[in-house]
Amino acid sequence: MKRYISVAVLGLVACANQHAFEKQKAELEARRAQRAAEEAVRRERQDEARRVWVEEQAARARAAEEARRARLADWRARGYEPVSFEDFVLDYKTVALGSKRVVGGFYQVFRDFETLAARPMESPAGNTPRVVVLSSSAPREVRAKLLQCRQQGICRVMLLGHTAKCTVERFGYLVREDICLAVDGMFADWAWAW
DSSP: OHHHHHHHHHHHHHHHHOOOOHHHHHHHHHHHHHHHHHHHHHHHHHHHHHHHHHHHHHHHHHHHHHHHHHHHHHHHHTTTTOOOHHHHHHHHHTSSSOOOEEEEEEEETTTEEEEEEOOOOOTTTTTEEEEEEETTSSSSHHHHHHHHHHSOOOEEEEEEEEEEEEEEETTTTEEEEEEEEEOOOOOOSSSSSH
């Protein structure tokens, strides 16, 4: 009889263990299902946030493109032809004096020598292609912005101007006569692409 009781007790214990195991398994599966549902909600929120961000970026790009086109149309209506810095350097001595151009580059001043170049320069004696800039007859607000550029040392700008004859001097001596860009206006927040 003692033996039968032990087997019965063991059977009850095994049955209780089986029940506890199944209960733990069900709880674990419930937690997994809850985590999966939370993860699905999190992914859905991320996807929605990503979709909204992409739409905002596309809207900004469209607005920037519209602003760029409007700016170009305004410049052209005023008689200014947008050209790349390289094209301006290659052609500025052959175009008619007074030709209106819009040219982008880095504005730097070396003492009183104002220049526009495709990339920043460390000294005026370098071999970097550059154009002499005349700003003395530019509107006051343009001269104020260029003064800020002088204080910063360098600025990336888009200059509206016309070709004009000028003399380049060094230490008070005439170095050469050249064609310069006389500044009529300035656009400081711009992209290189037309």
